[in-house]
Amino acid sequence: MTLIPHTETDAAYVIRNAAAQGTRLSLCGGNSRVGFGNPVEGAEAMSSRGLSGIVDYEPAEMVMTARAGTPVAEIEAALAANRQMMAFEPMDHRGIMGTSGEPTIGGVFAANVSGPRRFVAGAARDSLLGIRFVNGQGQVIRAGGRVMKNVTGLDLVKLLAGSHGTLGFLTEVTFRVLPVPQSIETIVISGLDDAAAARAMASALSLPVEVSGAAHLPQTVKGRFVGGALPEGEATVLRLEGLAASVAVRAEKLAAVMKAFGPVSRLGQDKSVTLWREIRDVHPYADGTQKPLWRVSVAPSIGHQLVAALRLEAGVDAFYDWQGGLIWMRMEADPEAELLRRYIKALGGGHATLMRASEQVRAVTPAFEPQPDAVAALSARVKQKLDPAGIFSPGKMAGAL
Amino acid sequence: MQTNFTLEQLADPHVAESEKILRRCVHCGFCTATCPTYVTLGNELDSPRGRIYLIKDMLENGRPADEEVVTHIDRCLSCLACVTTCPSGVDYMHLVDHARIHIEKTYRRPLMDRLIRGLLAAVLPYPARFRAAVVFAKLGRPFVPILKRVPALKPLGAMLDLAPASIARPSDAATPGTRAPQAERRGRVAILSGCAQPVLDPGINEATLRLLSRLGIEVVVPEGEGCCGALVHHMGREEPALDFARRNVDVWIREIDNGGLDAIIITASGCGTTIKDYGHMLRLDPAYAEKAAKVSALAKDITEYLSVLDLPKLEPKRLNVAYHSACSMQHGQKITLAPKNLLKVAGFTVRDPAEGHLCCGSAGTYNILQPEISGQLKARKVRNIEATKPDVIATGNIGCITQIATGTAIPILHTVELLDWAYGGPQPQKLSAR
């Protein structure tokens, strides 16, 4: 049975009781990601679904406040009506997870999601201005506010973003939104291998043309994007957004430089929208399987080296969301967690998160990158300060977290 | 910022002036970033803001100077980069002048330090003595490595290092008298011969005389003129400095009265900064205040003066000139564009080295008294200059020329030497040697 409080006060009450009795709670929103993180024994589910609705939306100030359980769809609709958007492009991961719940805005921030605009527009954490949450002692805490610039005290907002329901139960979030770009265009360079693509993307991103998305789609996945409409060969794709006139000029410039790398073609508005949504949602791996799926975050320039190294030892398929700072990797059979994490370390560091795998695999594979001892100890102390009784899904992230 | 002075203390005009300066400082710290010693040593005590605070504390408490304060004030180059940077208009120059006088009056330096300073003050300002010293220096050169090993003697080693290897040929550029122009007369100026420059590099004023003559300017080398006083002024020796100033004021006022002067031309920006400050230095001397102000108003760097003469534009030459702006030029006198524009008009390609605001470490006698910091700054300066791949380096101050020349093989000239050459003078020797 899932606990669904309908007021913040109720939530605080439930949590206070749980803390007193040592009952573990597994916090969720729409539960669209059932099966993520390390399995937690004997936890009772508690959802924010009952705390729903947009509280305040000032399009002129580009700020929205919503209760944590508000469906993402509702928020996106309200924003779209004002031609605004969440700049960090929250992904719909129901495809890859094979789940069907209704994603909530609280879940988006609790998972600190981000998309292909990550490098330029930040992740969910960067848009989150203020929160209300209930800590592990059942106290309602407010952090941050509703203005863009705010350095008043410790930034608990960042801490709670990406804490995956292990530090507190979000009840309300206030976040920044941006205007939807007037126009989108994509430059496609065809036929580059992974290494050449890395060079091409690095060069594109150092030009003054404001590339807002860069991805490399190798032959194995390319055909699954935009209904197979991408040209012959591997596709290295670069997104430009903004005022129509400006996008046109920048596209010319970018295309001119990219010609040196390979044949260049372009995708217009509609196909571009589809393409980048599919990249965001990891469309090729929304394949209805349980094949282990990794979300790997490393310095962009080592991405292809990592994949090349792994290929020698394991069955791996991958594509690169460069501006998202990510490699999405699907393993053929074994998740190869140790191998993967060893190579990441050897190549300069980063982290790998297991997004999907069968029950058996998840039971034995740490979903989050294990942290060095000192950082793990520090994180455990932080958790202890927010959730002294250890009731919020202990162990879900790693060790005590 | 807040200050704490008693009315009694404020009765002293020096203190009163310093108090005014201190009040303007808002402790924003901007000046630290462009201070060569802070950038080199990374200690706020060796930054303008730190020094201002040390001086404030010393003056407020009416304390004699002590070793700590002296150490950090001595390390100041008086480059005045901080004055250029300061948004609040803090007159650090006159504050540190006052502090140096206070130090000189209230602090007894260790013996060796006193001797070296005494030696510098007794020799450098006097061309004849300096010439003799250079001959001596040649004899002393073999001892440099030994001297450098004894901390108290390091300055001596530095001194010998800097002395020119050969003595300049005698020149009549400094001989008193009036030079009638070759072209139709357009103006009349006096030129400062100064003290060290005629010994180290008489070619600079020779070039100036030739160029001005061709441009129709009558030039006077007045009888009785001498060191501008900067050398001793920066050591905090107030009275000798004022004496030098008074003597020069007398000489120039005499010239102004007999025949008039359009300008007093200075070819060493270090001296220029001081002469332009005579009006302030002598403000408390009723007999001289007015005359000194008049002299300061007429003082012009040679490039400043040439800029208003509208020199004709010449064909581009294939010569890259790295322009090094002396601190006394850019920070002391705020002359930044004139020299570069003149060079460009004369057809040279001008390059701006990075970190142009940083001192080369010469700073009067600084390279002798603080050889280590000076050496680091020199290396940094040379690195930045060489990065622009110049054929020649131009600058407007003899101190910088001597300093930078010991760090690079690229020839370094005074701006006016290049201009003289471009406008019909002989090719400078340093260039023909290549």
Place this chain on the structure above:
Amino acid sequence: MSEAIEFLPPRPAVLSRRTAIIADLTDLLPAECVIHEARELVPFETDAFISYRRLPLAVVLPKTTAQVAAVMKYCHRYGVPVVPRGAGTSLSGGAIPQEDAIVLGLSKMSRILEVDYANRTATVQAGVTNLNISEAVGVDGFFYAPDPSSQLACTIGGNIGMNSGGAHCLKYGVTTNNLLGVKMVLVDGTVVDLGGKHLDSAGYDLLGLVCGSEGQLGIVTEATVRLIAKPEGARPVLFGFETSEEAGACVTDIIGSGVIPVAIEFMDKPAIEICEAFAHAGYPLDVGALLIVEVEGSEAEMEATLASVVEIARRHGVKTVRESQSAAEAALIWKGRKSAFGATGRIADYICMDGTVPLGKLSYVLKKTSEITDSFGLRVANVFHAGDGNMHPLILFNANDPEDAAKAEAAGNEILKLCVDAGGCLTGEHGVGIEKRDLMRHQYSDADLAQQMAVRSAFDEGWILNPSKVFPLDGRPAA
């Protein structure tokens, strides 16, 4: 000197061991890295919030992370408070020491360690100045985006301490949005790496927590920051208005229209006069308020953005519109703006407020602010980052007149409360320091503060890192 804000009483156990502590520090570090002579400590007694001053016990200026670690290990063991210091440009007293504290200055750690264009990152030591980073990568067409007006002098370590912002943060975000990783020495001397060249954290976002923690969670010794390709062009445009209210309303409308310039800076008449006197940037002197709006991108883009902005400004009765004609002129316009605080020193002492308000409240808060300063008989100059509602009223006073100084402080407190009451916050970018510490309860409940303090304790159980700052002295967790 003002006395309204208290510091923690010095720990007697530390003061009584002063000689031993200095001797021990001298063993740990090279001689030129330890400062302890009374006279030499004086210049470290304050930062850019000069109304308050405290002499430290000693100052250390380590040159390596290992030396920082050795100092921290020692101070942790003996319970000696440590106040980290970058360039000491804090406007909230963040770097002001206390009698029983060691100042740990990062000024000798000022090397740029690595520039990695392929990944668009730079890794630098904490004492590198903000501007140094942009200068180092400028020739290759990159820059580091957050640009506090103090960028010439302030260090990246201090920027992280205060999560500093600047004019161009409207588009590019503040420090926390541009910081990828740090090397940090924990209170007990352990060295940890948080983040790196990759994005986001594998576990909790400790990096996000450290950014803006005012030196209370550890000593940052290295930072990895994001570099951004310079736009093709950038152009500041001056918009002069009759009144501050008109200018304020115009800002709200520009943002509301969805056109987001890179920067919108505001100056009122007193500020215009002050800045023009220093920079000679050609600011119009016949207007009551000025907006500097910067647009960037290709020529086409700048034209288009500018056209929409001009259109909006016209609706608000703009008097003069002046585009900068050259790079040199643009540089002067920014130089004037960035020198504003310092240049104010030409006419008076000042304290600088830093509250942020929702954009819709800008005009209202501006009006109220002058009412408040008027009621105290004080003058005020306003120059601030308007695009994100981050106000900087400069309250002018005479520091040699204690009564005036007290009035300025009181007026400042009222203005900050006004910002909070208008739905904003106490500080947008300068940090809480000591200045706003005792106002924290106006913005947060006891539980909110207790939670923050508990998290702080997770890093520093004994509260030895910069202990007098940020959190009100009463109601702290027992050590």
